[in-house]
Amino acid sequence: MPEQQIAGRYELLEPISSGGMGHVWRGYDAVLDRPVAVKLIRRESVTSPALAVEFEKRFQREARVTARIQHPGVPQVFDAVLDQSFHHLYLVMELVDGVTLTKYLRPTPGEVAPSLPIGWAAAVAAQVATVLSWAHDVPVVHRDLKPSNIIVARDGTVKVLDFGIAAMLRTDVTKLTATGSLLGTYQYMSPEQIRKGQITPRADLYALGCVLHELLSGQLLFPGEGEYALMTQHVTQAPTPLRELRSEVPAGLEDLVLHLLRKDPGERPADSQEVYERLRPFLPAPGERPEPRGGVPRQMPDPTRLFRQPYAPRSRAAAPAPQPAPGAPAPAHPVPGLLSEELREEIREVHTHYDALMDEERFAQAAEVAGEMADRAARALGADHRAVLALRTRRAVSLLLGGDFRAALPEFETLAGAYARTVGPTGRQALDCRAQAARCRAELGQATEALADLRAVLDLIRTTESDVSEGAVVLRRDIAMLLLAQGKTAEALALLEPLHADLLVVQGPDDELTVEIADILAVIRFGPDLPQG
Structure with missing residues (x-):
C-alpha cells in the first residue's frame, strides 16, 4: 500500500516532477476512485504554523477565484490540505495526461x-x-x-x-x-x-x-x-x-x-x-x-x-491484430524468462494489494496496480507468460467493473489472442476474454459486432461443453438481451423460452437466473405494445 495518505483519501503514488514551487506526485483519490495530481508546496514557503494557516486561507481564496476560469485549458483544482504538522500544504488537482x-x-x-x-x-x-x-x-x-x-x-x-x-x-x-x-x-x-x-x-x-x-x-x-x-x-x-x-x-x-x-x-x-x-x-x-x-x-x-479537426469525435480504437486461424503455426515470441523468487514475491504482493483494492471497489487504482506489475513482469518473463496474463486479466476485469469499457475492450481482445496462442482458441480463458470483449462492445454501442462475437463464442463452447454449462447459459442470456435492446423481440423470445425451460430442470424455479429469465419472459408476453421484431 502507499506509504503516505493525505486527509484520509489522497495517496501519493510516485513523483512526477519537481519545480520552483514544489514537488508534484501522481496520486489517487480513494473516495472518488480516480487518479489525481498532488502538489506539495515547498517547505520554505510555509515557515510557521501561523503562516501556514494564513497560507491555507489565501489558497482557498485564490482557488475560488481560479475556479471562475471556466475553460478546458485550465486544469481543475480539487482540494487544499494542510497537514497536522502545519509544515506542508498539498494541492490536489486534475491529473493531465x-x-x-x-x-x-x-x-x-x-x-x-x-x-x-x-x-x-x-x-x-x-x-x-x-x-x-x-x-x-x-x-x-x-x-x-x-x-x-x-x-x-x-x-x-x-x-x-x-x-x-x-x-x-x-x-x-x-x-x-x-x-x-x-x-x-x-x-x-x-x-x-x-x-x-x-x-x-x-x-x-x-x-x-x-x-x-x-x-x-x-x-x-x-x-x-x-x-x-x-x-x-x-x-x-x-x-x-x-x-x-x-x-x-x-x-x-x-x-x-x-x-x-x-x-x-x-x-x-x-x-x-x-x-x-x-x-x-x-x-x-x-x-x-x-x-x-x-x-x-x-x-x-x-x-x-x-x-x-474542431470538435472532432474521439479517434476510433485501432483494429485488433488478426488472430491466426486454428491449427496455424503460432508466431515466434521471446522465450519467457524464469520466474525468480524475488519477482514471484512481488507479484504475490501485488495480487494481495489488488484484492484489497477490489474489495473497496477502487477499480481504477486496482487496474493501475495490476497493469504496472504486468508491464514489469512482461519485460522479465515475456508477454505470454501465465503470470503476466493473469495480471493483465485482473487489470481488464477491474476496468470492466469500473465502467471503463473503452479501455477494457483492447485489453480483453489482446488477452483473447494471447490465450488462444498459449492454451488454444477453445480454451476457457480465451473464450472468456472473447466474451468479455464482446460485452464491452455492447456497452460501447457496437451491438451488431457484439452479437456476432457472442454467438461465435457460444458456438465454440457448444463444441466442448453442454448447452446448459455455466458459460453457455450466461451467453444465451446475454445474446437474448442484446436482441431485445435492438427491438428483435421475436428472436429474443425464441432464445429465452428454451433457456428458461433448461434452467427449470438444471437450476430449479428458485434460482436467481431462472427467476430473472421468467420475469423477462413475463414482460415480453404481457407488456403493453411491445414491438415484435
Missing part, C-alpha cells in the same frame, strides 16, 4: 532544441492566448508562464498549469518565501516583474512572447548565464528578430513576437484577444492535413489538431 512544452523544446537533455513546425508553434500560442483571455477577464494574472507550466494533452489540447499558485506565493503581499526572492522564472520574466512594478495581464503576454520565440527559434530569448545577467537583458537588451534565427518564420509572426516583447507593458498588444487574432493567419484551417513533423518525436501530441 500529456507532454510538457519543455519536452518539445528539449526532447533529450543536452541536445540542440528542434524548431517546431510554424503551425505547431502558432497553435500552442493561440491556445495559451485563449486560456489567458478567460483568466484575465476574471481577472487572474498567471505571473509564471513558462514551458514547464504548459502541457499538450494527448488530444492536442493545451493546458496551462498553476494558475493562482503564483499569486499565493507573491512576496510583496504574503512574505511567505524564506529567501525573499522574486517570483517567476528569469528566462520568461517581464521587465516590470524584475523591477517589482505593478503586475498586469500584459506581464503574461511578455512571457508568452518569450515562449513563442523559443518555440520558433529553438533558443531561449536571452542566453545570459546567471540570474543577474538574465534580468539585465530582459530590462535593457533588444531581442533578436526571429527571421535572423530562422528565415522561414513569416514576417507577421516575427512582428507579433517583437510586439509581445516590448519593455514597456503599455506598448504591448492590448490583450490576449488581439494576440489570438494576429495568430489566426498562421493556424491550419479545418480539414487541412497535418504539417510534417520534422524533428518532432512521434510521441509528441499535435497541438494543431484542435484547429484542423
Whole structure:
C-alpha cells in the first residue's frame, strides 16, 4: 500500500516532477476512485504554523477565484490540505495526461532544441492566448508562464498549469518565501516583474512572447548565464528578430513576437484577444492535413489538431491484430524468462494489494496496480507468460467493473489472442476474454459486432461443453438481451423460452437466473405494445 495518505483519501503514488514551487506526485483519490495530481508546496514557503494557516486561507481564496476560469485549458483544482504538522500544504488537482512544452523544446537533455513546425508553434500560442483571455477577464494574472507550466494533452489540447499558485506565493503581499526572492522564472520574466512594478495581464503576454520565440527559434530569448545577467537583458537588451534565427518564420509572426516583447507593458498588444487574432493567419484551417513533423518525436501530441479537426469525435480504437486461424503455426515470441523468487514475491504482493483494492471497489487504482506489475513482469518473463496474463486479466476485469469499457475492450481482445496462442482458441480463458470483449462492445454501442462475437463464442463452447454449462447459459442470456435492446423481440423470445425451460430442470424455479429469465419472459408476453421484431 502507499506509504503516505493525505486527509484520509489522497495517496501519493510516485513523483512526477519537481519545480520552483514544489514537488508534484501522481496520486489517487480513494473516495472518488480516480487518479489525481498532488502538489506539495515547498517547505520554505510555509515557515510557521501561523503562516501556514494564513497560507491555507489565501489558497482557498485564490482557488475560488481560479475556479471562475471556466475553460478546458485550465486544469481543475480539487482540494487544499494542510497537514497536522502545519509544515506542508498539498494541492490536489486534475491529473493531465500529456507532454510538457519543455519536452518539445528539449526532447533529450543536452541536445540542440528542434524548431517546431510554424503551425505547431502558432497553435500552442493561440491556445495559451485563449486560456489567458478567460483568466484575465476574471481577472487572474498567471505571473509564471513558462514551458514547464504548459502541457499538450494527448488530444492536442493545451493546458496551462498553476494558475493562482503564483499569486499565493507573491512576496510583496504574503512574505511567505524564506529567501525573499522574486517570483517567476528569469528566462520568461517581464521587465516590470524584475523591477517589482505593478503586475498586469500584459506581464503574461511578455512571457508568452518569450515562449513563442523559443518555440520558433529553438533558443531561449536571452542566453545570459546567471540570474543577474538574465534580468539585465530582459530590462535593457533588444531581442533578436526571429527571421535572423530562422528565415522561414513569416514576417507577421516575427512582428507579433517583437510586439509581445516590448519593455514597456503599455506598448504591448492590448490583450490576449488581439494576440489570438494576429495568430489566426498562421493556424491550419479545418480539414487541412497535418504539417510534417520534422524533428518532432512521434510521441509528441499535435497541438494543431484542435484547429484542423474542431470538435472532432474521439479517434476510433485501432483494429485488433488478426488472430491466426486454428491449427496455424503460432508466431515466434521471446522465450519467457524464469520466474525468480524475488519477482514471484512481488507479484504475490501485488495480487494481495489488488484484492484489497477490489474489495473497496477502487477499480481504477486496482487496474493501475495490476497493469504496472504486468508491464514489469512482461519485460522479465515475456508477454505470454501465465503470470503476466493473469495480471493483465485482473487489470481488464477491474476496468470492466469500473465502467471503463473503452479501455477494457483492447485489453480483453489482446488477452483473447494471447490465450488462444498459449492454451488454444477453445480454451476457457480465451473464450472468456472473447466474451468479455464482446460485452464491452455492447456497452460501447457496437451491438451488431457484439452479437456476432457472442454467438461465435457460444458456438465454440457448444463444441466442448453442454448447452446448459455455466458459460453457455450466461451467453444465451446475454445474446437474448442484446436482441431485445435492438427491438428483435421475436428472436429474443425464441432464445429465452428454451433457456428458461433448461434452467427449470438444471437450476430449479428458485434460482436467481431462472427467476430473472421468467420475469423477462413475463414482460415480453404481457407488456403493453411491445414491438415484435
